[in-house]
Amino acid sequence: MDLDKLLKTVSSGNVEALRDLYEIFRVPVYAVALSILRNPVLAEDILQETFVRVFDKADQYQQGTNPKAWVISITRNLCLDTVRKKRPEQIEVDTIKDNKSDNPLLKLMLSEALYQLEEIERQIVVMHVIVGLKHVEISEDLGIPAGTVRWKYRQSLKKLATIIGGDDIEKYTSSVSIKRRN
Numbered sequence: 001m002d003l004d005k006l007l008k009t010v011s012s013g014n015v016e017a018l019r020d021l022y023e024i025f026r027v028p029v030y031a032v033a034l035s036i037l038r039n040p041v042l043a044e045d046i047l048q049e050t051f052v053r054v055f056d057k058a059d060q061y062q063q064g065t066n067p068k069a070w071v072i073s074i075t076r077n078l079c080l081d082t083v084r085k086k087r088p089e090q091i092e093v094d095t096i097k098d099n100k101s102d103n104p105l106l107k108l109m110l111s112e113a114l115y116q117l118e119e120i121e122r123q124i125v126v127m128h129v130i131v132g133l134k135h136v137e138i139s140e141d142l143g144i145p146a147g148t149v150r151w152k153y154r155q156s157l158k159k160l161a162t163i164i165g166g167d168d169i170e171k172y173t174s175s176v177s178i179k180r181r182n
Helices: 003-011 015-037 040-060 067-085 104-114 119-130 135-142 146-164 169-176
Strands: none
Touching: 003 015, 003 040, 003 067, 015 040, 015 067, 015 119, 040 067, 067 135, 104 119, 104 146, 119 135, 119 146, 135 146
């Protein structure tokens, strides 16, 4: 499905197109929100608010740019606004929804390990592994150099491997990456 065309259809007020967009982006949006807020309830709120904003602002999306990065940018900004207003209370870590691994222990280990990373490291890992953004796109969204994003990503994977107690974190992160849609 062409995401540019889908966003153009949403901009004309088509709720069905918004529903399609929601199905494509709900998991990555929730994952990014959860990685920033560390609160499943607030992450759900941001998930809903993101798509309200997408519906309201779809006419501002510039065709030919990256629709995935645009939606994730909206999510991230909403999360940062929430953090500024009220620091979310720490509650029990929820596992990332809808991932491919059927091993609940592995899901829990990865979720808990992610929260041991610094916030920027966690965002980079989630935006790359779960959302599927390229390092350059993450760089633009976070406002830091692409080389720094790549370096922080590699360092974060090493930290995750140490936390989980394995040598090859790529096998763990591949178990939580979602099926990417175009």
